Amino acid sequence: MLKGDLTTRTKTYQSEAVIESLIRVLGFSTIGFVVLIFLFLLRQGMPFFFQVPWANFLGTRWYPTFGLFGTLPLILGSILVTLTAIVIALPLGLATAVFVREVAPNWAREVLKPLIEVLAGIPSVVLGFFGMNIVAPLVRTTLDVPTGLTAFTGAIILAYMALPTIVSVAEDALDAVPKSYRDAGLALGATKWQVIWRVVVPAARSGIVVAVMLGLGRAIGETMAVMMVTGNAARMPLTLDSLFRPVRTMTATIAAEMGEVAQGSVHFQALFGIGIILFVLTFLINLAAARPIFQKRRRGGLR
Amino acid sequence: MNKFVVQNLNFYYGKFRALSGVTLTIPDRQITALIGPSGCGKSTFLRCLNRMNDTISGTRVEGKVLLEGQDIYERRVNVTDLRRRVGMVFQRPNPFPQSVYDNVAFGPRALGTVRKSQLDDIVEESLRGAGLWEEVKDHLNQDALSFSLGQQQRLCIARAIAVKPEVILMDEPCSALDPIETLQIEELMQKLKVNYCIVIVTHSMQQAARVSEWTGFFWLGELVEFDSTAKIFTNPSQPLTENYITGRAG
Numbered sequence: 001m002l003k004g005d006l007t008t009r010t011k012t013y014q015s016e017a018v019i020e021s022l023i024r025v026l027g028f029s030t031i032g033f034v035v036l037i038f039l040f041l042l043r044q045g046m047p048f049f050f051q052v053p054w055a056n057f058l059g060t061r062w063y064p065t066f067g068l069f070g071t072l073p074l075i076l077g078s079i080l081v082t083l084t085a086i087v088i089a090l091p092l093g094l095a096t097a098v099f100v101r102e103v104a105p106n107w108a109r110e111v112l113k114p115l116i117e118v119l120a121g122i123p124s125v126v127l128g129f130f131g132m133n134i135v136a137p138l139v140r141t142t143l144d145v146p147t148g149l150t151a152f153t154g155a156i157i158l159a160y161m162a163l164p165t166i167v168s169v170a171e172d173a174l175d176a177v178p179k180s181y182r183d184a185g186l187a188l189g190a191t192k193w194q195v196i197w198r199v200v201v202p203a204a205r206s207g208i209v210v211a212v213m214l215g216l217g218r219a220i221g222e223t224m225a226v227m228m229v230t231g232n233a234a235r236m237p238l239t240l241d242s243l244f245r246p247v248r249t250m251t252a253t254i255a256a257e258m259g260e261v262a263q264g265s266v267h268f269q270a271l272f273g274i275g276i277i278l279f280v281l282t283f284l285i286n287l288a289a290a291r292p293i294f295q296k297r298r299r300g301g302l303r
Numbered sequence: 304m305n306k307f308v309v310q311n312l313n314f315y316y317g318k319f320r321a322l323s324g325v326t327l328t329i330p331d332r333q334i335t336a337l338i339g340p341s342g343c344g345k346s347t348f349l350r351c352l353n354r355m356n357d358t359i360s361g362t363r364v365e366g367k368v369l370l371e372g373q374d375i376y377e378r379r380v381n382v383t384d385l386r387r388r389v390g391m392v393f394q395r396p397n398p399f400p401q402s403v404y405d406n407v408a409f410g411p412r413a414l415g416t417v418r419k420s421q422l423d424d425i426v427e428e429s430l431r432g433a434g435l436w437e438e439v440k441d442h443l444n445q446d447a448l449s450f451s452l453g454q455q456q457r458l459c460i461a462r463a464i465a466v467k468p469e470v471i472l473m474d475e476p477c478s479a480l481d482p483i484e485t486l487q488i489e490e491l492m493q494k495l496k497v498n499y500c501i502v503i504v505t506h507s508m509q510q511a512a513r514v515s516e517w518t519g520f521f522w523l524g525e526l527v528e529f530d531s532t533a534k535i536f537t538n539p540s541q542p543l544t545e546n547y548i549t550g551r552a553g
Contacts, residue, residue, distance in 0.1 A: 180397035189387030
């Protein structure tokens with residue numbers, strides 16, 4: 001071997017190449033699996049959209065045994081429960097994040113942050129159980145409605161499930177706001193609260209949007225807890241009091257009916273069709289969540 | 304007339320003593336420059352004048368800082384009121400990631416001014432005062448971070464004077480700027496000193512010599528010498544000062 005020959009392939013070089021290609025294969029296969037799952041979903045679900053006329057699957061009645069596959073009440077049910085959950089969770093989550101980051105003393109922050117993140121690990125069936133036995137009766141008695149298993153009950157449980165995500169991500173966003181902004185605000189004679197609400201929170205806005213979107217993504221896909229507490233009546237939630245009536249979500253429909261459906265039947269395909277709709281919705285939400293992140297990255301610079 | 308009278312000021316970061324026995328008076332409507340090597344305490348001293356060091360935990364102050372005769376470290380002093388009277392411009396331009404207008408209007412809004420016409424007047428007046436109006440009057444709704452660093456720093460000055468303070472503290476305001484932008488800031492300071500008491504911390508001795516009437520030289524947390532700028536730069540009474548300004552120490 002010539003000394004100083006730069007083209008020599010040493011042994012380390014070869015093992016590096018092996019490791020690198022292995023990592024590449026693993027990385028691409030992850031993407032591959034997601035694509036495969038989506039293809040499987042399409043193969044099972046797409047026939048539904050061709051076999052059943054538009055008027056039927058965009059109808060307002062979901063009675064698969066009578067050949068009525070109106071998905072609208074399910075889609076609206078999911079949206080109603082999820083949006084209500086976010087309306088509850090956003091102010092709570094933001095306030096908690098502000099408290100943890102801006103108000104709580106250091107030692108409390110060290111305890112609170114991991115504690116809140118642990119909440120995300122509570123199995124949803126446990127929360128569903130809690131919702132059925134504690135929240136639902138409470139809703140029934142305090143609001144004086146016929147049943148406590150309502151969209152509102154589901155929204156409360158979902159809000160609770162989305163909270164850890166929202167708090168954790170929003171807290172990170174607040175944490176990333178440079179001290180120089182806070183100093184500038186304080187040096188102008190603003191009070192601590194004025195600095196928080198007029199400088200820090202607006203500066204963290206994109207991160208807070210991401211937090212909400214991630215919470216939303218988690219909420220809309222949630223199945224078990226929702227199925228246990230929303231009452232599962234596939235009715236159109238159009239009236240004002242729908243929030244305090246039972247609804248049925250897309251996820252709960254799939255979970256409840258998949259077990260007893262004949263494989264390959266129209267009903268079977270309809271459930272996969274709902275799966276496709278859900279997938280697209282979740283995908284759009286995640287895309288919306290990713291946008292501010294990409295924008296920030298492109299902008300870069302002084303922050 | 305004296306704006307600040309500082310008597311025997313000690314300052315601690317935890318156990319570390321960053322300032323010892325600083326005593327000086329800062330005159331109104333003139334520029335006072337503080338020079339010295341990095342870590343000598345000049346920025347710490349500046350931040351004692353509007354109590355910005357309060358935001359750092361584990362710090363402690365001894366001695367007196369009198370603003371027009373009132374001790375600003377007295378228990379009943381309202382820190383936000385103090386900071387409205389003693390504004391500050393930082394080393395790196397730090398406009399909020401908001402529009403030019405919102406940046407300047409921040410202070411007045413925090414003070415409770417909400418009338419649009421009133422805010423418009425304050426914004427224009429402050430931007431004119433900072434020599435920035437002609438450059439930004441058609442871009443008031445543009446993101447402040449899209450301007451050059453020099454413009455951002457003048458925007459920070461406009462934001463500071465929008466609350467009509469009596470004192471403007473400047474912590475190395477030109478260290479992130481190029482020579483032309485630096486010159487603009489220095490010219491601005493000459494205009495501002497007609498109405499304000501200005502205290503500037505600077506690394507550049509030329510800058511101190513160019514802009515200030517009074518100069519204080521800090522060394523290892525102590526004020527070695529405080530005198531008229533002309534005296535400090537031509538005939539300092541302390542050999543350490545002479546060594547520093549001639550480049551033999553520091």
